[in-house]
Amino acid sequence: xxxxxxxxxxxxxxxxxxxxxxxxxxxxxxxxxxxxxxxxxxxxxxxxxxxxxxxxxxxxxxxxxxxxxxxxxxxxxxxxxxxxxxxxxxxxxxxxxxxxxxxxxxxxxxxxxxxxxxxxxxxxxxxxxxxxxxxxxxxxxxxxxxxxxxxxxxxxxxxxxxxxxxxxxxxxxxxxxxxxxxxxxxxxxxxxxxxxxxxxxxxxxxxxxxxxxxxxxxxxxxxxxxxxxxxxxxxxxxxxxxxxxxxxxxxxxxxxxxxxxxxxxxxxxxxxxxxxxxxxxxxxxxxxxxxxxxxxxxxxxxxxxxxxxxxxxxxxxxxxxxxxxxxxxxxxxxxxxxxxxxxxxxxxxxxxxxxxxxxxxxxxxxxxxxxxxxxxxxxxxxxxxxxxxxxxxxxxxxxxxxxxxxxxxxxxxxxxxxxxxxxxxxxxxxxxxxxxxxxxxxxxxxxxxxxxxxxxxxxx
Amino acid sequence: xxxxxxxxxxxxxxxxxxxxxxxxxxxxxxxxxxxxxxxxxxxxxxxxxxxxxxxxxxxxxxxxxxxxxxxxxxxxxxxxxxxxxxxxxxxxxxxxxxxxxxxxxxxxxxxxxxxxxxxxxxxxxxxxxxxxxxxxxxxxxxxxxxxxxxxxxxxxxxxxxxxxxxxxxxxxxxxxxxxxxxxxxxxxxxxxxxxxxxxxxxxxxxxxxxxxxxxxxxxxxxxxxxxxxxxxxxxxxxxxxxxxxxxxxxxxxxxxxxxxxxxxxxxxxxxxxxxxxxxxxxxxxxxxxxxxxxxxxxxxxxxxxxxxxxxxxxxxxxxxxxxxxxxxxxxxxxxxxxxxxxxxxxxxxxxxxxxxxxxxxxxxxxxxxxxxxxxxxxxxxxxxxxxxxxxxxxxxxxxxxxxxxxxxxxxxxxxxxxxxxxxxxxxxxxxxxxxxxxxxxxxxxxxxxxxxxxxxxxxx
Numbered sequence: 014x015x016x017x018x019x020x021x022x023x024x025x026x027x028x029x030x031x032x033x034x035x036x037x038x039x040x041x042x043x044x045x046x047x048x049x050x051x052x053x054x055x056x057x058x059x060x061x062x063x064x065x066x067x068x069x070x071x072x073x074x075x076x077x078x079x080x081x082x083x084x085x086x087x088x089x090x091x092x093x094x095x096x097x098x099x100x101x102x103x104x105x106x107x108x109x110x111x112x113x114x115x116x117x118x119x120x121x122x123x124x125x126x127x128x129x130x131x132x133x134x135x136x137x138x139x140x141x142x143x144x145x146x147x148x149x150x151x152x153x154x155x156x157x158x159x160x161x162x163x164x165x166x167x168x169x170x171x172x173x174x175x176x177x178x179x180x181x182x183x184x185x186x187x188x189x190x191x192x193x194x195x196x197x198x199x200x201x202x203x204x205x206x207x208x209x210x211x212x213x214x215x216x217x218x219x220x221x222x223x224x225x226x227x228x229x230x231x232x233x234x235x236x237x238x239x240x241x242x243x244x245x246x247x248x249x250x251x252x253x254x255x256x257x258x259x260x261x262x263x264x265x266x267x268x269x270x271x272x273x274x275x276x277x278x279x280x281x282x283x284x285x286x287x288x289x290x291x292x293x294x295x296x297x298x299x300x301x302x303x304x305x306x307x308x309x310x311x312x313x314x315x316x317x318x319x320x321x322x323x324x325x326x327x328x329x330x331x332x333x334x335x336x337x338x339x340x341x342x343x344x345x346x347x348x349x350x351x352x353x354x355x356x357x358x359x360x361x362x363x364x365x366x367x368x369x370x371x372x373x374x375x376x377x378x379x380x381x382x383x384x385x386x387x388x389x390x391x392x393x394x395x396x397x398x399x400x401x402x403x404x405x406x407x408x409x410x411x412x413x414x415x416x417x418x419x420x421x422x423x424x425x426x427x428x429x430x431x432x433x434x435x436x437x438x439x440x441x442x443x444x445x446x447x448x449x450x451x452x453x454x455x456x457x458x459x460x461x462x463x464x465x466x467x468x469x470x471x472x473x
Numbered sequence: 474x475x476x477x478x479x480x481x482x483x484x485x486x487x488x489x490x491x492x493x494x495x496x497x498x499x500x501x502x503x504x505x506x507x508x509x510x511x512x513x514x515x516x517x518x519x520x521x522x523x524x525x526x527x528x529x530x531x532x533x534x535x536x537x538x539x540x541x542x543x544x545x546x547x548x549x550x551x552x553x554x555x556x557x558x559x560x561x562x563x564x565x566x567x568x569x570x571x572x573x574x575x576x577x578x579x580x581x582x583x584x585x586x587x588x589x590x591x592x593x594x595x596x597x598x599x600x601x602x603x604x605x606x607x608x609x610x611x612x613x614x615x616x617x618x619x620x621x622x623x624x625x626x627x628x629x630x631x632x633x634x635x636x637x638x639x640x641x642x643x644x645x646x647x648x649x650x651x652x653x654x655x656x657x658x659x660x661x662x663x664x665x666x667x668x669x670x671x672x673x674x675x676x677x678x679x680x681x682x683x684x685x686x687x688x689x690x691x692x693x694x695x696x697x698x699x700x701x702x703x704x705x706x707x708x709x710x711x712x713x714x715x716x717x718x719x720x721x722x723x724x725x726x727x728x729x730x731x732x733x734x735x736x737x738x739x740x741x742x743x744x745x746x747x748x749x750x751x752x753x754x755x756x757x758x759x760x761x762x763x764x765x766x767x768x769x770x771x772x773x774x775x776x777x778x779x780x781x782x783x784x785x786x787x788x789x790x791x792x793x794x795x796x797x798x799x800x801x802x803x804x805x806x807x808x809x810x811x812x813x814x815x816x817x818x819x820x821x822x823x824x825x826x827x828x829x830x831x832x833x834x835x836x837x838x839x840x841x842x843x844x845x846x847x848x849x850x851x852x853x854x855x856x857x858x859x860x861x862x863x864x865x866x867x868x869x870x871x872x873x874x875x876x877x878x879x880x881x882x883x884x885x886x887x888x889x890x891x892x893x894x895x896x897x898x899x900x901x902x903x904x905x906x907x908x909x910x911x912x913x914x915x916x917x918x919x920x921x922x923x924x925x926x927x928x929x930x931x932x933x
Contacts, residue, residue: 052512053601054524056826061521064514101871105701141513143603216684224676241565366516411561
C-alpha cells in the first residue's frame, strides 16, 4: 500500500457520516465492503495501479488497499493492517491505522484479522479482483458474485438508491476531474497540428491528467477511426483530411470520474461535409441538454437525439422521410448505434458492476430494438444525477455494409448522397450534465462545442 | 480483443520456429500456453490494458487476448476465437484466425473450443489473471499455480533455460524499448526545470513512451524521495536542492522490456555533496559493468558494487575501516540495501512469475544476510543474458534510525560526517547490459551517466 493523505478533505468525516446514515435508513443488516487488492500484470510483484472498489470509496472516502469497512446503524468500523517494516523500506512510511481512521471519521479500527468475528448476517458487494472475491466468499461462507441475491441484492438496491444522485462532496470531486479533463482536451487539440500519429495526441492528453496527479477513468479513445466505437488502438497516422475523435476523462485520487468527447479536424479546419455532419450531432447534443430536467425519462432524451439526428440527415439528403417515422424504424441507429449516454459517478458507467440495476428502473429491461438495445440508462432523471450526453454520427462498415440492413433501409438511405460524406467516419460530442429540478448544468461547459471555437483551439 | 499487426515482423515465424524447436529438445510432453485475458478495474467492462503472458509471447510472438497455443515436437497449434460482429462494432475489424496463424507461422489453427480435446498429458505455466487460471485448472484437471510441480516444473525449467539468454530477435526488441526509454529520460530531464511537482516529470517521461506506441514495463518511480525504493507516489513538490530519481522503462508492443534509472538535480546543478555521493555510485556502476563477462558469478558483481560503495564511503569519511571487512559485515547495505540488479527480458524482473527458478541457479536459495537477501539473481552470467546494473546510495530512515543497527554498526559509521550529506536521500544509476563472451555491451549507453553530461541534459 502506498497512501498519502494530502488529497483528503477535512469535510470527509461529515460527508461519510451522512452517507452511512442514509444507508442505515435503507437497510437493517450490517454491511461489509472490501476495497480489494492490486491485480498482477505479468508477474505477482508487477501490478496494475491499485483501484479501490467504488462502493468502498463511496463510504470510506480513501483508496485504502486490502481494507474493509463494516457499516451498521450509521457506525463505521475500519479493518486494515498496518504496513510492515520491510514495506517501509520498499514503499515508504504509511499513515497508521488510527490516523486513517481519524481522516475518515471511523468509530473503531482493527486489524483485518478481526473481521472474521464480525461477518454474521452481513451483506456485501462483490469486488472485481478475484483474490479478494475469494476472501469475501470464504468469510461470508457463500458465493459472492456480480449477480447479487437475497441480502446482497437488497444492499445493492440500497446503494443504487444512494449513489444515483450525488451530494455536494461528490459533485465537487466530479468538477475537479472535469477541470483536468478540459485541460487535457485543450492539450490534445493544441498537440494535433504537430502530431503525426494518434498516439502522440493521446500522450499529450493523458500527460495532462498524469501531471495533475489523476488517472484516466477509462481507456482513452483517441483515433481518426471514430467509427470503431471503443477503439483502443493509437497507431494510425493523422492525415490532413481526417477528423480526430478523443474520448478521454480524468478520475480524481478518490475515484470520481469524468467522461468527455470532442471531435476535431486534424488540420484545424473542418471540410464543408465534416462541418455539416458535425452540426447535425451538435444539434442533437444541444436539444438533449435543453430537454434535461428532473422527472424527464432518459429514454426520451435518447429518442430525441435519434430524432434530431434523423432530421439533420434528412436535411442533408442522406435519409429520406419523416424523422418520427425514421426513428420508429430505427433508421437513425444506422449512423448512431449506441445510447445517448449513461450515469456518471465513481465509475464512468456508474455502478455498471451491478449490471443494469442502476441503469434501469425496477422492472425495466433492455429493449431488443436496434436503436435502443445499447441504451445504458432507462430511468426518470432525478435532481443530483450526473449523466453524459453523447450523441454521435458514424459510418460503421459492419452496419452499413450489412446486406440485410441495406435491404431493410433501402428506401430511406440515399447511398449516393452518403458517399459525398466519405471524409466523416466518426463524430461524437460528449458532455457531463448535472440534473437539477428546473433543468441542468453542463459541468463540462468550459470546453467549447462549436466548430468555430474548436478550430480556434486546435490552431492556438 | 483489439489487435493490429503493424508491429509484427516478417522474421517472426522463423524466430518462433527456432524457439519451439529448442523447447522440443528440452521437454517431450506437449505444452499448452495460455495468453490470459484482461483484468477488470472497477467494473467488468472497464479493464486494465491487456498484457499477454510472457511465456505465451515468447512462443506466440503476438499479444493475442484469450488465446492458447499448443507446442509439440516443434509444431505450433493456435487456438483462438474470431471476433463477433458485435465486437466489430465496438472494437473494429480484427485479423482472422488464419491471418494471425500465418503471421506467427502456426502449423494449424482452431477455435478455442477445440483445445479441450488436446490437453492430455500437457504441461503448462500459470497465467496471472485468475479467470484464465480457472480455465487452465478446469481443462488440465489439476491445480495450476505459481509454484509448479511435476511436468509443469519440468516445463518451467525448460523455459528458464531458453529465456535466460536472448536470441537476436529478442535483443532487437529490447533495443527498441531502450531507444524509447532513452528519449523518455531525456524528456524527463528537460522537463524538470519547469516542473513544480514529481507528477509533471513523470508525465513528460511516460508521455514519450505512450507517444511511441509503447507501454511502461513497470510502475514508474519518479521521486525526490529516492530512499523509498519502490516509491509509487508522485505528489511531492520539487525543491531546488532536491535530487530527482527516475526509474522508468518502456515495453514494446510484443512485450519486451527495458529498465533504466537516472538521478539528476532538479536545479540542473548537483551540490558538492550530491556530486560526491553520485560519483561513489557511479564508480560502483562502472566497476560492475567492467567486470561483466560470460562465466562470472553475478553474486560477485553484487559484492563488487558493495565493495566499491564501501570504499567510496570510506574515502568520504562516512564509513570507517577496510572495504572488504565492511562488506563482510554488510555495512554497505546500510546505504545500498538492495541487489545490484536482475535479468531482463519479457518481464522487467524476467520470469519472476516462477519465483527464483530463473534468478537462482539450481540448489541455490536466498541468503539470510542483510547485504544479500534482496539479490534477485545468483547465477553465473551467460553470453546472451541481459542484466541490469543498478547500484545506489540511500538514506532510508527505517534502516538508519533502527536502534539495533545503529548499535551494531556504531564503530563503522561516522554519523556526524553523514549529516553533512543530508541533501542526498536517494541515488541510483541503472543500465541494461548484454553479456557477451568477452565482456559486455551497455545497451543503454546513449543515456549519459556522468554528472557533467546529466547537468547539461537537464539544462538543455
